[in-house]
Amino acid sequence: GEKVEQHQSTLSVREGDSAVINCTYTDTASSYFPWYKQEAGKSLHFVIDIRSNVDRKQSQRLTVLLDKKAKRFSLHITATQPEDSAIYFCAPSSSSFSKLVFGQGTSLSVVP
Amino acid sequence: ETAVFQTPNYHVTQVGNEVSFNCKQTLGHDTMYWYKQDSKKLLKIMFSYNNKQLIVNETVPRRFSPQSSDKAHLNLRIKSVEPEDSAVYLCASSPLRDENTLYFGAGTRLSVL
Numbered sequence: 095g096e097k098v099e100q101h102q103s104t105l106s107v108r109e110g111d112s113a114v115i116n117c118t119y120t121d122t123a124s125s126y127f128p129w130y131k132q133e134a135g136k137s138l139h140f141v142i143d144i145r146s147n148v149d150r151k152q153s154q155r156l157t158v159l160l161d162k163k164a165k166r167f168s169l170h171i172t173a174t175q176p177e178d179s180a181i182y183f184c185a186p187s188s189s190s191f192s193k194l195v196f197g198q199g200t201s202l203s204v205v206p
Numbered sequence: 207e208t209a210v211f212q213t214p215n216y217h218v219t220q221v222g223n224e225v226s227f228n229c230k231q232t233l234g235h236d237t238m239y240w241y242k243q244d245s246k247k248l249l250k251i252m253f254s255y256n257n258k259q260l261i262v263n264e265t266v267p268r269r270f271s272p273q274s275s276d277k278a279h280l281n282l283r284i285k286s287v288e289p290e291d292s293a294v295y296l297c298a299s300s301p302l303r304d305e306n307t308l309y310f311g312a313g314t315r316l317s318v319l
Contacts, residue, residue: 126306128306128307130308132247136312137296137310137311137312137313138249138296138308138310139309139310140307140308140309143306143307181247183249187306194251194306194308195251196248196249196250198246198247198248199247199248199249
């Protein structure tokens, strides 16, 4: 089965700097690559995704890069703000009926 | 705006008791899920339902059982809780046109004493 890794358990950046969160996967059939955000004490919500037919997608301050050869995708956050502080989960998927396997999460802290 | 509703928010119980958690979604989605999030924030899928049919059942203990009356509701019953069941249980749903994008409820935190 799919093995998903987020090797950074924590990441701390200064407000205004950029943050990069990485995710690796093993299933070559994975075709959908979303990121979810969980703020302290709250549930998860979808933030951005990328599909396997492109290698870059941007939405405002968020960019997802996909490297299919390396089986890796990353979330880039520019001009970080305190409200970006949260745990970010990647969840690559290959099946039609979602069987999303989540990474372990990366806790991002944006410090003033 | 919340559209996946879970009750209760918290539940404290003792080992061996039976508990039930409710989930309702008002998004008109076709598939619903239960995830377990442990104290280390690790997420594991437990069940998913599509058109009242169980389509994913990861190897969870038999004391867990999903219950669905229609595509808007997916409840979770635990027959005889164990200490390791203490966790946050997250309900989610996804639309037919975009099955891999999940919309989560606020979660039910279970503490087993």
